[in-house]
Amino acid sequence: MEKILVLIHTAEGGSLPKAALETLAAAQSLGGEVVTGVFGEGAGSSIGSLAVEGGAFAQARYATDAAACEALIKASGAAIVLAPHTSRMARALPGVAARLGGVADTHVVAVNTPDGAVQASRWFYRQRIEGTFSRTARPWVMLIEPGSYEPVDAAPAAAVTKLEVAVGSRTQVVGYESPETGEQTIRPDAETLFVAGAGWTKKQKDGQTHTPEAAELIIGFVRGAKSSLGSSKSLVDMGSEGQSVLPFLTHLHQIGQTGSTPRHRKGLATCCHGEEPHVVGWRFIRERRAVNMDANCGWARGKADVLYVADAFEVMRELNRLLG
């Protein structure tokens, strides 16, 4: 078995993202020698036997992150590099692989060694086709999709080799912001995903639209159930096209082919037709239910466990009352 480097970065305050410990689990499942390299704030006192730390590496920037990763991969001598698929790693590592004459694959959901050689599994065409493949180029960098493995425990390394990396960047991180004007509605760790479709803004039984009430019902449920809020592309696009929309929705809420593919245990879709480009974003939602007026919508064709053919306004009013 080839030598494996688990390459991770620290988060604010030197903590480790959960995805880092999941990646360590993926590496351990392969067997063989595993080395851990860490960069970022407080990396020297983290779980890695190799570390790059210093002020330059506290910020998530391509130039500095790539330099740190390059140094760690070279120092480890590893042929296989596993890293968590965080925004920071996804930005830096493909360039590092190219720099070192290797290759990178992202969104990897499983790694194994059926015949002694490493194979990776990932989705193609945005979660529509599942593929398994191997490569001969080395180093082979793989970014492990969060949620694909159960995290393992890891203790701080007994001995740490700190690497000196000199690099500058013309980019400075100036801050973080949430696009919503109100409360946070995207919660990756929530048990349930609640999806609002374009039907919420359409004319209802009385021939009128009821967008303000729709907004109240949706946000009421998200608060009551402590769920994460998602949306279909059609509803989010209405905002850019000047139509009446729900004020708290942005492109960041978009689920599906051109949106995100979140991992929640349960998902409830409302006023959404369940067309394939949207439902590919539900690939990792295990339990799915939908409320829609159309009994022949996409959800009815094997895409949801339960489809309630009902008026979502009435159902959500009752549901919010029950959730208090």
Next chain:
Amino acid sequence: MPYQIIVCGGLAPDPLQTLEPVNGAASPGLKNEMMLPGVLDPWASHALYEAANLARQHPGSTVRLVSLAPKAKLQQVLMTVAQKLPFELVALDGPNNGFSDANETGKALGEAIAKIELPMENVLVFGGWESATRGSGVVMQIVAERLGIGDVFLAVDEIKVEEGGSFLVKERVEGGKHMVSRCAAAPAVLAWATGNLAEPPNHPQTGMANMRVIMPSLQKATPTAVGTGMAFASASLPKQVRETRIVKDTPAGEIAREIAEWLKQ
């Protein structure tokens, strides 16, 4: 300051098409792949709209679309895309599907851009942060490495140019947030998420003007062999099939109670 904006973009099957993998000699492909209606990759499209918007704000800027795709299919797709905004085309005639190697695609695009020999001090390279085919998100960083650009931004939703040539970039990060960074100046590589712009309406005059430039570029498309470093063991549709229970003619209160119970489990 005028910019030379390069947009990297491939093709993707129309999202509403049914996709079925078939085994090929070297790698899998899609059933009836050449017959499937195609579109310019959705994220590359967003990058192109943002490029045109930035070019409008900075007179003298140019937008070039660099595309690696089968020539005949690219021509079909560009008949529509060309009506939306003015751009020039650099075409590479080669494979472009979900099973082609993103690492090799990145190298080919990087080489093609390098051959244009633009002065780098005002170059911005745009593209989608992932494609709707491979969905890998590695191409733009490889292009950056080939061009020697050290400022790369992934999942960008906004660029705001400041006086003096620096610019602010908003990138999507975990938890539904944006990270805001300031880059001192071009050159830079920006891999776009959806941005904030709506799809521009078709404008036939723009289309006609564009096609006069695009057709000769298509005829000169460089045949580009993209090696595949991947040996596929399998490519298949997911097997998961759900037996959907359809609940009709049930009072809203009863449905709400059932959903509330399910949420508590």
